[in-house]
Amino acid sequence: MDFSKNPQGAICLLRLWPAGCKPPKSASALFESSELPLVSVRLTGKGNTADKTAKCLVGGYLSAGLKYESHQERRDRDVQTLSILSKDQDTGIAVTTCLIVYGSIPVLRSTITITNESKISNVTVKQLSLTIGGLTTLSKRWYEDYVLMTATNGWFREAQWREHSLPDIGLDDYRICELVDGHSGSQATFGLQNRGSFSSGSHLPMGVLKSRAAADTWAWQIEHNGSP
Numbered sequence: 001m002d003f004s005k006n007p008q009g010a011i012c013l014l015r016l017w018p019a020g021c022k023p024p025k026s027a028s029a030l031f032e033s034s035e036l037p038l039v040s041v042r043l044t045g046k047g048n049t050a051d052k053t054a055k056c057l058v059g060g061y062l063s064a065g066l067k068y069e070s071h072q073e074r075r076d077r078d079v080q081t082l083s084i085l086s087k088d089q090d091t092g093i094a095v096t097t098c099l100i101v102y103g104s105i106p107v108l109r110s111t112i113t114i115t116n117e118s119k120i121s122n123v124t125v126k127q128l129s130l131t132i133g134g135l136t137t138l139s140k141r142w143y144e145d146y147v148l149m150t151a152t153n154g155w156f157r158e159a160q161w162r163e164h165s166l167p168d169i170g171l172d173d174y175r176i177c178e179l180v181d182g183h184s185g186s187q188a189t190f191g192l193q194n195r196g197s198f199s200s201g202s203h204l205p206m207g208v209l210k211s212r213a214a215a216d217t218w219a220w221q222i223e224h225n226g227s228p
Contacts, residue, residue: 001015001016001099001108002014002015002023003015003038004035005068006035006037006064008064008065009065009067009068010037010038010039010063010064010066010067010068010086011037011038011039011066011068011084011086011097012035012036012037012067013035013036013038013130013131013133014034014035014140015034015134016108016132018106019101019104019106020104020185023074024137024138026134026137027137027138027139027140028137028140029224031134031137034133034134034137035133036058036132036133037058037063037066037098038084038086038130038131039063039066039086039095039097039112039131039132040057040058040060040063040126040127040128040130041060041062041063041066041093041095041112041114041124041126041127041128042060042062042063042119042124042125042126042127043062043091043093043122043123043124043125044123044125046060046061046062046076046091047060047061049061049062049064056187057126057128057186057188057189057191058128058131060104060126062091062093062162063131065088065090065211066086066087066088066093066095067086067087067088067089068084068085068086068089069085069086069094070084070085071083071084072083075106078102078103079100079101079102079103080100080101081098081099081100082098082099082100083096083097083098083099084096084097084099087117091113091116091118091122092116092117092118092119092120092122093114093116093118093122094114094115094117095112095113095115095159096113096114096115097110097111097112097113098110098111098112098113100200101219107129108175110129110130111129112127112128112129114127123168129142129222132142135216135218136209136211137210138211138215138216139211141169141173142166142173143166143167143172143173144165144166144167144212145211145212146166146209146210146211146212147163147164147165147166147209147210147212148163148164148166148169148206148207148208149161149163149208149209149210150162150164150192150203150204150206150208150210151203151204151206152203152223153200153201153202153203153204154202155165158169167185169190170188170189170190171188171190172188172190174188199224205221205222205223206219206220206221206226207219209218
């Protein structure tokens, strides 16, 4: 994991790659940097920048302004833990991000803890345990070279996996970043959601993004006691 600090002082995840592997360069000069704020949190009344809508879950003003305070590293045999504390002085919100790796296994576990240190109420309307960008930058034609896998999960038909091409779910090359208007991204988004308290009802809280050439595969699982 490589980190950077944005001009507002927020910690950003610059790149994520398996240990022992050299991170490749972006295939497109437009996306040489794919950093995103490590913490993505939204409070009532705190909106987004012009590049993204609230549905994208990234691009919030608060997330970009959560300033780094401190960090702590721990190790227990092969388990390594990095805890990063960030704070927003205006709202009194403090966020601790806990990143855990397990030896040479190419797995990262991430959790966040939000604390309201102010004397007023703050209503959290969104929080992400991890935000990663640049997963498809190996290819200039990422919209053709990668597919997304999701799974429905009914009572009698569990774990029904299927593939989606990225254009089929609205993620395509609009060439908007090549315009002179200064756009850094489109408003496109795709997501799945369950209802109620059954965390694996309707859809499994899992997904896979893989290249058609099997050059790389990214899989994730959301651990939650409600509907993710």
